[in-house]
Amino acid sequence: ELRLILILGDQLSDDLSALREGDADRDVIVMAEVQAETDYVPHHPKKIAFLFSAMRKHAAHLRKQGWTVRYATLDDPDNTQSIPGEMLRAAEATGATEAIGTEPGEFRLISALEDAPIPVHLFPDDRFLCSHAEFEGWAEGRKELRMEWFYREMRRKTGLMMEGDRPAGGKWNYDHDNRKRAPRGLTVPGPLRHEPDRITRDVIEMVRNRFGDRYGSVNDFWFGTSRDMALESLGHFVQHSLPTFGDYQDAMVTGEPFLFHALLSPYLNAGLLGWREVCDAAQAAWMAGDVPINAAEGFIRQIIGWREYIRGIYFREGPDYTSRNALGADRDLPEFYWTGDTDMRCLSETIGTTMAEAYAHHIQRLMVTGNFAILAGLDPAQVHEWYLVVYADAYEWVEAPNVIGMSQFADGGVVASKPYVSGGNYINRMSDYCKTCAYVVEQKSGEGTCPFNLLYWGFLDRHRDRFQGNPRMAQMYRTWDRMDADHRQTVLTEASDILRKLDAGDRI
Ligand code: FAD
Ligand code: DLZ
Ligand code: SF4
Secondary structure (H helix, E strand, O other): OOOEEEOOOOOOOOOOHHHHHOOOOOOEEEEEOOHHHHHOOOOOHHHHHHHHHHHHHHHHHHHHOOOEEEEEOOOOOOOOOOHHHHHHHHHHHHOOOOEEEEOOOOHHHHHHHHOOOOOEEEEOOOOOOOOHHHHHHHHOOOOOOOHHHHHHHHHHHHOOOEEOOEEHHHOOOOHHHOOOOOOOOOOOOOOOOOOOOHHHHHHHHHHHHHHOOOOOOOOOOOOOOOHHHHHHHHHHHHHHHHHHHOOOOOOEEOOEOOOOOOOOHHHHHHOOOOHHHHHHHHHHHHHOOOOOHHHHHHHHHHHHHHHHHHHHHHHHHOHHHHHOOOOOOOEOOOOHHHHOOOOOHHHHHHHHHHHHHOOOOHHHHHHHHHHHHHHOOEOHHHHHHHHHHHOOOOOHHHHHHHHHHHHOOOOOOOOOOOOOOOOHHHHHHHEOHHHHOOOEOOOOOOOOEOHHHHHHHHHHHHOHHHHOOOOOOHHHHHHHHHOOHHHHHHHHHHHHHHHHHHHHOOOO
């Protein structure tokens, strides 16, 4: 009997469990652009345009392979505008009484499918290296779930950059060679920019009409939207950026949002690229002598280490993860997160890039917007939603552990052993932002002091009970305690002034 096969917007892979279970001569694939998915949070228009164009091309590709595909565009008048609704509509049209699918990357959608009007049997999403069961096995009985240990197991499992059972070059991790500050006048290759074709232009037009007044711009759209384009982007990255990827991984430069980053996460997360081919390409370039070991190892660690670990955490921690708030933070997200309208250069630069490109690189996400949010005590649920909205690579399985866990410490230390917080000195060391900022990074207190410098101590003071005993934070508390008592009081008062301004909606 005919079955429906549901393929979601981030399941655009040929080798998908639901497709393997299906029969092209009998079954019918359902793909749908629906408001329920575009609107459950107001996604950045570039993200929507990317996904819809890639979905349309993938549907055409599946048809070419002999599949029957029912594809609903967003502006189809009969569209019920939800995934379960489109399943039901397809069932009525085809006579199907059951459906299969691949597990979605978000609990919200998993439970929506459990309650769907037609039974949907979900198969595991085996496009990842580590299954839920394997991650559970690794995590079971461990006091701390540190990525580095998980990563080593994944290296052994894949054999990537291994010499027998030892890591290539003798070390598992070459990060101490990375994290350089970018020198002035550095030439940056940037990602491969794809000219929008007919399908992409149509989608952009629709997205502009429907979502044009949302946060973010769909102008200058350059993402690839097919597997072939994604493969070209991979080749471009390996050749032009990977050799320097490690060195400047943590650097931030005004007007250079991409530096030597891969810009592959939208393709990986939507299924246009797989972890294996991406890592194989990096390893091959290293073996050919085109790429140094610190770059190849660092890149492979992001993919088989961080990416897989983060996914493991999401599914292990469960649906309540996104509402955790270990630090009891409850301040509303300031308006400038949606406008970039602030005198703090690091934030206006990062938020500006985010609005324009639906992208910011890791250190901007962690040490600028994320750092400010945790220091200012912003409500982690609102911060989580912001990150899910604004980035083209954001799906809950990968966004939530990075935000709730790594960046906001709202999970109480499942992902991070200490909060990622810093004053302005870190941002000044890794970027050129402070040079053109209205605030003074060297200043410790008084008019014009970098807000990060004040909020940092305010944060440590507020959470002393929790963090003072953490060996990795003890030094900072000693530094604070050695400061003159009057100075400490001034800093705390000025930190409170900033928070009060935020609450009042005043410009900072
Ligand atoms: P590169 O720096 O070139 O890294 C290469 C690849 O490694 C990426 O494409 C990505 O697939 C993978 N990777 C690296 N770090 C991580 C990580 N921490 N978690 C998962 N994969 C990783 N990544 C997302 O894919 N989606 C998100 O919604 C997302 N939200 C984040 C929110 C915060 C607060 C932070 C700190 C990080 C977040 N990340 C997220 C991780 C990381 O910032 C992005 O994967 C990266 O910036 C994507 O750009 P790139 O392809 O140029 O990455
Ligand atoms: C993110 C997204 C958006 C914006 N739109 C759609 C859509 O219209 N149809 C669809 O099938 N998927 C969409 N997606 C991706 C889903 O939200 C994604 O599958 C879940 O967030 C789980 O990762
Ligand atoms: Fe950011 Fe402070 Fe530097 Fe300004 S001085 S760019 S606010 S770190």
